[in-house]
Amino acid sequence: MTDVFDPAALLHRLDGNWETLTVIAGMLQEDGPRLLSEMRDALAADDRPSLAAAAHTFKGMVANFLARRATAAAQELELRSRSADESLVRDALGALEEENERLRAALDGLLRDGRP
Amino acid sequence: MKVLIAEDERISRHMLQEQLEKWGHQVTSAADGSEAWEKFQGDDFSIVVSDWMMPGLDGLELVRRVRRAADSSRYVYILLLTAKSWKKDIVAGMDAGADDFLSKPFDPDELRVRLRAGQRIIELERSLAERNRLLQHVNQTMKRDLEAAARVQRSLLPDEMPDVPGMRVAWGFRPCDELAGDFLNVFRLSPRHIGMYVADVSGHGVAASLLAAAISRVLTPHPSLTSRLVKPAGGDAGEQYPVISPLAVIADLNQRFPMEASDDRFFTILYAVLHVETRRLRYVSAGHPPIVLDSAGQAPRLLGGAGYAVGLFPDSEYEEHVVPLVPGDRLWIYSDGIPEAANPQGEVYGEERLTRAIAGSRTRPLRQSVSALLGEVESWCGEPGPRDDISILVVEIP
Numbered sequence: 123m124t125d126v127f128d129p130a131a132l133l134h135r136l137d138g139n140w141e142t143l144t145v146i147a148g149m150l151q152e153d154g155p156r157l158l159s160e161m162r163d164a165l166a167a168d169d170r171p172s173l174a175a176a177a178h179t180f181k182g183m184v185a186n187f188l189a190r191r192a193t194a195a196a197q198e199l200e201l202r203s204r205s206a207d208e209s210l211v212r213d214a215l216g217a218l219e220e221e222n223e224r225l226r227a228a229l230d231g232l233l234r235d236g237r238p
Numbered sequence: 239m240k241v242l243i244a245e246d247e248r249i250s251r252h253m254l255q256e257q258l259e260k261w262g263h264q265v266t267s268a269a270d271g272s273e274a275w276e277k278f279q280g281d282d283f284s285i286v287v288s289d290w291m292m293p294g295l296d297g298l299e300l301v302r303r304v305r306r307a308a309d310s311s312r313y314v315y316i317l318l319l320t321a322k323s324w325k326k327d328i329v330a331g332m333d334a335g336a337d338d339f340l341s342k343p344f345d346p347d348e349l350r351v352r353l354r355a356g357q358r359i360i361e362l363e364r365s366l367a368e369r370n371r372l373l374q375h376v377n378q379t380m381k382r383d384l385e386a387a388a389r390v391q392r393s394l395l396p397d398e399m400p401d402v403p404g405m406r407v408a409w410g411f412r413p414c415d416e417l418a419g420d421f422l423n424v425f426r427l428s429p430r431h432i433g434m435y436v437a438d439v440s441g442h443g444v445a446a447s448l449l450a451a452a453i454s455r456v457l458t459p460h461p462s463l464t465s466r467l468v469k470p471a472g473g474d475a476g477e478q479y480p481v482i483s484p485l486a487v488i489a490d491l492n493q494r495f496p497m498e499a500s501d502d503r504f505f506t507i508l509y510a511v512l513h514v515e516t517r518r519l520r521y522v523s524a525g526h527p528p529i530v531l532d533s534a535g536q537a538p539r540l541l542g543g544a545g546y547a548v549g550l551f552p553d554s555e556y557e558e559h560v561v562p563l564v565p566g567d568r569l570w571i572y573s574d575g576i577p578e579a580a581n582p583q584g585e586v587y588g589e590e591r592l593t594r595a596i597a598g599s600r601t602r603p604l605r606q607s608v609s610a611l612l613g614e615v616e617s618w619c620g621e622p623g624p625r626d627d628i629s630i631l632v633v634e635i636p
Contacts, residue, residue, distance in 0.1 A: 135343075136253075153247075153249070175291070185343040
């Protein structure tokens with residue numbers, strides 16, 4: 123789990139507030155897939171500015187969990203969204219989807235297992 | 239404090255709101271820049287915490303609008319949340335009006351201390367605003383008092399000219415502040431004597447005007463035991479209330495108003511007594527600019543005699559002069575606010591210009607001549623006008 127995010131550091135950032143963690147984990151479950159869907163639609167429509175904006179928002183969202191890999195993947199997609207090579211953009215989006223899934227699973231595990 | 243959050247990302251917005259409310263702030267959240275701008279206009283927020291990149295109205299534009307809208311009585315502290323870290327971006331943010339930055343994801347401790355810095359500034363600004371309000375109130379009170387004092391001072395100026403067959407009088411008075419150090423008067427001293435003076439207390443403003451008022455009370459023509467101008471007994475023969483000579487009047491003033499007892503102020507004065515039948519003018523000048531005598535068919539000339547100003551030295555000696563006046567004569571008594579009036583280049587108006595102006599107004603009625611001279615000096619000085627009081631008293635033997 124710690125390669126996805128550091129639970130102790132995350133709880134420290136939330137001042138040990140388990141209820142807040144539950145709330146924002148629930149928000150991630152809703153907003154993560156929604157933003158990813160927006161990115162896929164934007165790529166399909168070749169709307170690069172919208173793709174970049176959604177990636178930027180996703181980056182800010184996952185940074186709240188101190189999720190370094192997911193944050194880095196979102197940053198990579200935001201940068202690559204300007205690339206003329208669509209395959210690079212697709213790869214970056216694919217990597218982001220994987221990190222989102224890892225983060226979601228790690229959070230589920232934390233909430234299930236209780237305090238670290 | 240009332241805090242407005244502008245953040246389009248839901249989790250960040252939730253965490254910010256929760257953290258700020260935990261610290262006791264009243265928080266309003268907006269999901270984008272436009273909503274934030276609407277809410278800002280509907281309430282008086284002290285602090286705005288805004289994301290930079292938002293759809294539609296972004297953080298930078300929100301900052302600009304908040305700055306344009308904020309009135310001078312209430313400062314709004316603006317914190318920009320951003321992942322941007324390049325110097326040029328920070329410069330752009332602060333140019334737009336942001337006070338500080340916080341990088342994302344925000345660190346609660348860093349947010350707390352940056353907000354506290356903002357609170358200090360806001361509290362300082364509120365304290366300043368309150369002091370300004372008090373100062374304005376005090377200023378307004380002082381202004382009203384000064385205006386009232388100015389009205390009292392103007393009431394001491396001659397409101398009617400002595401009705402003397404064969405003599406005309408006109409005067410002009412222009413203080414440079416609300417209260418003047420100049421004062422003048424012309425009055426009947428006796429059935430056969432007219433007294434007149436122009437005086438100038440050093441400096442101007444409240445202190446000078448108070449001394450001017452004190453001196454003018456002493457120089458009252460009303461016969462009494464305290465009058466310095468007429469006495470119930472003694473003096474010129476045949477007078478019910480003998481007139482005291484100008485020399486004795488000035489010498490007496492010099493004893494009564496030493497500088498040390500008058501807030502280190504002295505005054506110049508030209509005091510004259512005119513016998514209306516003989517048209518003999520007796521005068522004493524105590525440090526005052528010379529009389530200009532404008533006689534028909536001649537160039538105006540300066541009359542001599544100027545001792546020390548009153549109050550400078552207790553043993554000052556003065557000289558009384560006598561001038562016989564004839565029909566056609568105009569006698570100009572004035573304060574140094576005229577010859578010493580400086581134009582924007584620093585050149586003074588001077589006695590030469592004064593005598594030229596007097597000669598040029600010969601054919602005009604007396605009052606018009608006085609107004610014309612005042613106007614000319616004001617034009618000479620340019621904006622914002624003469625820096626010293628100006629007094630003019632003119633007596634004409636038609």
